[in-house]
Amino acid sequence: MIEGIRFxxxxxxxxxxxxxxxxxxxxKMGTGGVSISYECAACGNTNLRFIHTLENIDxxxxxxxxxxxxxxxxxxxxxxxxxxxxxxxxRKERWRREKYHTPGRCTTTVDDLMNRGKL
Ligand SMILES: [Zn+2]
Numbered sequence: 001m002i003e004g005i006r007f008x009x010x011x012x013x014x015x016x017x018x019x020x021x022x023x024x025x026x027x028k029m030g031t032g033g034v035s036i037s038y039e040c041a042a043c044g045n046t047n048l049r050f051i052h053t054l055e056n057i058d059x060x061x062x063x064x065x066x067x068x069x070x071x072x073x074x075x076x077x078x079x080x081x082x083x084x085x086x087x088x089x090x091r092k093e094r095w096r097r098e099k100y101h102t103p104g105r106c107t108t109t110v111d112d113l114m115n116r117g118k119l
Contacts (some may be wrong), residue, residue: 011042018073019053021062023085024107025050025117028097042069050086081110084118
């Protein structure tokens with residue numbers, strides 16, 4: 001457990017019971033940067049730029065959390081996924097922002113990582 005992260009009680013009991021789904025971020029143009037921020041469902045951190053979606057193995061419930069919480073909530077076998085997916089999403093974000101100049105959503109799923117040979 002990384003010091004400094006405090007899960008909400010309901011989530012503390014479900015550590016390791018989450019499947020990694022995807023990482024995404026929203027690119028907005030002409031606003032001088034990213035103005036949207038999200039709140040982590042696990043620790044309440046509100047400064048998220050990359051959002052990680054997890055699905056509970058037992059209930060099918062989905063939550064959106066930050067990278068640190070994602071790495072802690074998934075099973076230990078999957079703890080690298082949030083970092084890999086975020087790196088990939090960051091790359092897509094840069095393309096969209098600097099090359100295509102289009103706003104929108106950049107998403108990386110586990111399948112994307114497999115297709116790119118990252119897993
Ligand atoms: Zn968090």
